[in-house]
Amino acid sequence: MRQKFFNSLLIISIALVGSSTFFQQFDFGTGELKFITDFGFGALFFFGSILSITATTQLFFYEMENRTALTMLAKPVYKLEFLAGKFLGAHLLMLSFTFVITLVLSAILYWRDTALVARLGDEVILDGPLVRYGDVFLFGFLQWMKFGILAAMTLFVASFSNTNLYTIIVSFFLLIICQLQYIARDAYSGMEAGWERFLVLGLGLIFPNFQLFNIGDQLVFDVDQALPLSTVLQLVGYGVIYTVAFLLLAQVNFRRREI
Structure with a gap:
């Protein structure tokens, strides 16, 4: 989290999400809140994908280039544990990134939601709440699961790659x-x-x-029909299966690798 790349990307993401109200004037097909939500979700996916790939790659090759992996694996540490540590480090980093972006997006939606309610008055209140803020965080959680699969895939590529650049390009x-x-x-x-x-x-x-995982259109504004819990659990299970599968494949490659 102290790396300049992470902080720069986080600041750019927050600034872009915060400026969504400005970009809304160029959109003529959707409502203001819908545009802000789509804009924020898009920024989360775009910058989150970049960060997930680059952070995972840097965490892995930092140990390899500085030869600290030799010291670590000389101790009773399995290579699967080593890969799991790199994955968890990257995944927890993505958790903090995702939480901050969804929190900023929710704050902007609340600000604009309050302004619309104050302007339209009882006409909006009778129709029910305009935004379901819990769904914003639910969407962020599902994106975090997707970032976990992406981090595991990046580790799989890194397990047989020799350079950062090759790993990043193939992962993209x-x-x-x-x-x-x-x-x-x-x-x-x-x-x-x-x-x-x-x-x-x-x-x-x-x-x-x-x-x-791109179910933003089914969330946030569909007040009458919440996303079924079974669907959420299926997506979580889907993400866990692919994450574990790619980590195990990475471990198979890493076991054959000379460090």
Whole structure:
């Protein structure tokens, strides 16, 4: 957290989320609160993804380049424990980042929500609350789970990579694949039985579908229908399975690596 990159990215993210009310004047298709929410969620995903990949890479290669990994692994420390420590360090860093951004976003939404209620009066109050602030933090929590998968994937790449740059570039390509993975699933649903169908199905299982975590449109403003607890638990389980799987794959590669 003392690294300049983390603090710079955090300040930029807060400033961008804080300026969402200014950018709202360039949007003509959605309401003010909806635009601020989408803008904040987008900033959280964009900067959070950058930070998750770079922080995980730096934590791993710092130990390798300074040869402190040799000292650590010479003691009764398993390589899986070493990787788990790097993962937990990066994941806790992302927890603090996600919490700060969602807290700032909630404060801005509350400020604008209060202003709208004061301006419109009883007309808004009778329709119920405009924003469900608990859902803002719920969305942040689900993004944090996604960042955990991304950190585990980055460790997997780092386990056989020799440079920071290679790890970061490949991890960003994996991020793009996971973001667009739903396209493969749509293609799979429209295919006839054959080897192409099984190939697309296999790719859809290997790479996690990050679109599952992008449920911001179902949260925050849909006051009548809260997100079912079963859906939240399924997403958490989905994230945990892929996170553990990539950490175990990273451990398999790391065991063969000469340090």
